[in-house]
Amino acid sequence: MKFYCVRHGDTVSTLVDPDRPLSEAGRAGIVRVARSLKKAGIILPHLIHSPKLRAQQTAQIIVDEVGAERTTETKSKLDDTDSAMDWATEINLWEEDTMMIGHLPFISQLISQLLLQDEHKPLISFVPGTVVCLQKSETRRWYIQWTINPDIYTN
Numbered sequence: 759m760k761f762y763c764v765r766h767g768d769t770v771s772t773l774v775d776p777d778r779p780l781s782e783a784g785r786a787g788i789v790r791v792a793r794s795l796k797k798a799g800i801i802l803p804h805l806i807h808s809p810k811l812r813a814q815q816t817a818q819i820i821v822d823e824v825g826a827e828r829t830t831e832t833k834s835k836l837d838d839t840d841s842a843m844d845w846a847t848e849i850n851l852w853e854e855d856t857m858m859i860g861h862l863p864f865i866s867q868l869i870s871q872l873l874l875q876d877e878h879k880p881l882i883s884f885v886p887g888t889v890v891c892l893q894k895s896e897t898r899r900w901y902i903q904w905t906i907n908p909d910i911y912t913n
Contacts, residue, residue, distance in 0.1 A: 759894040760903065761849060761872070762802075762857035763865050764820075766812040767908070768886040780815045787887040787908025788816050792823035794906060795889070802826040807859035808836040816887075817859050826857075836860030842867035842877040850898065872900045885909065 768784030780788065805826040807817040813836070821829060834840050837860060845868055849856075858865070866884050867877035872892060874881070882890055887908040892900045 759853055760855045761852075761892040761894070761900075762800075762855075763869055763890045763892065764816065764857060764859040765862060765865050765884040765886055765888050766808075766810075766816040766859055767819075769812045777811045779811050784812075784886060785815070785819065788819045789823065790908050791887055791889055791906060792820045794910075795820070796824045800824060801855065802857050803828070803854045804856040805829045805859070806832055806836075806856060808832070808834070808861060810835060810837075810861065813859045813861065820857070820859075837862075837864045840864050842871040846871040850894075869902075873902070 767780045767788040769778040770781045772778060802820070802824055803826070805817060805821065805828070807813045807829070809831055814831070817829065820826070836858065842864060849872065862884055866880055866882055869890060869892065870879050870881050871877040882888070882905065885907050888905065889907070890905045891903040893903040894900055
């Protein structure tokens with residue numbers, strides 16, 4: 759199983775819009791990342807995202823570019839109000855490839871929980887729009903397979 763952890767794209771400031779939608783640069787960055795996912799042949803049977811606008815917009819761009827068999831919006835915000843340990847326990851039971859689009863510090867803590875069983879040991883620097891692909895082995899351990907961010911892709 760592959761688990762794609764995504765931080766939403768770059769946003770406008772709360773002074774511009776308190777809902778913090780994606781900025782133009784954020785939209786462009788997510789489009790670049792999504793196109794690279796499609797070019798790599800990534801298939802998304804399941805996509806989960808936070809109900810916050812910036813995560814919804816990130817999910818929509820990815821679905822538009824890559825496609826997804828089904829999209830599920832959780833009631834959870836996938837942010838610091840969520841328990842990385844609880845989510846990791848649930849994710850360890852999943853068998854189908856899934857993408858989760860959320861927020862810091864949660865998404866970073868979730869990766870640390872899955873890989874190290876300790877959410878307080880950061881492993882990845884999540885600039886907006888970063889995707890980290892984790893792979894679950896036959897022994898049920900998680901490994902980082904790859905990571906990308908919008909700054910890597912220019913077209």
